[in-house]
Amino acid sequence: MSSITPLLLGWRWPVMALVASALMLAAAHAFETFGGLDPCPLCLRQREVYWALIAMTLTGLTIWRFVPKRRFIVALNVMIGLVFVVGVVVAAYHSGVEWKIFPPPAGCAGTLPVDPFEIGNLDAPIHIASCTDAPFYILGLSMAGWNGVIAAVLAAISFAAAALTFRSYRIR
Numbered sequence: 001m002s003s004i005t006p007l008l009l010g011w012r013w014p015v016m017a018l019v020a021s022a023l024m025l026a027a028a029h030a031f032e033t034f035g036g037l038d039p040c041p042l043c044l045r046q047r048e049v050y051w052a053l054i055a056m057t058l059t060g061l062t063i064w065r066f067v068p069k070r071r072f073i074v075a076l077n078v079m080i081g082l083v084f085v086v087g088v089v090v091a092a093y094h095s096g097v098e099w100k101i102f103p104p105p106a107g108c109a110g111t112l113p114v115d116p117f118e119i120g121n122l123d124a125p126i127h128i129a130s131c132t133d134a135p136f137y138i139l140g141l142s143m144a145g146w147n148g149v150i151a152a153v154l155a156a157i158s159f160a161a162a163a164l165t166f167r168s169y170r171i172r
Contacts, residue, residue: 081158091148
């Protein structure tokens with residue numbers, strides 16, 4: 001634990017959370033681009049959480065650079081943890097939709113009417129990936145399930161980083 005502690009203090013954890021978010025987005029885009037897996041509307045909602053975290057963390061680190069206060073970095077770590085918790089909730093809902101526990105939101109399956117401003121075949125419907133169909137399962141969890149697990153781990157680390165940052169500076 002003592003070898004991990006320096007990675008969670010100060011500005012280091014927000015930067016690591018930023019990198020983790022970027023890697024999650026890169027993986028999602030790789031599955032879409034190279035794997036041919038079209039994202040459903042709930043998949044896109046899960047990505048929005050990581051985009052929001054990146055924007056918030058970059059803003060927070062920029063502010064912290066000019067006003068380097070301990071309580072600010074503690075608050076930033078807590079806010080990062082809360083954003084990851086939002087990611088857990090969205091992923092849990094998406095997994096529940098896939099397992100038919102929750103009803104899918106409107107517009108989450110099938111086709112949409114054609115956009116009249118689109119150039120091309122105006123009679124062809126637009127295909128939307130279904131939120132109820134997981135493309136595959138690994139160890140019983142879909143991509144949404146694994147996203148929730150990863151977000152939960154990152155949330156726990158964020159809260160631990162906040163606590164360690166608070167305690168380490170308070171003791172000194």
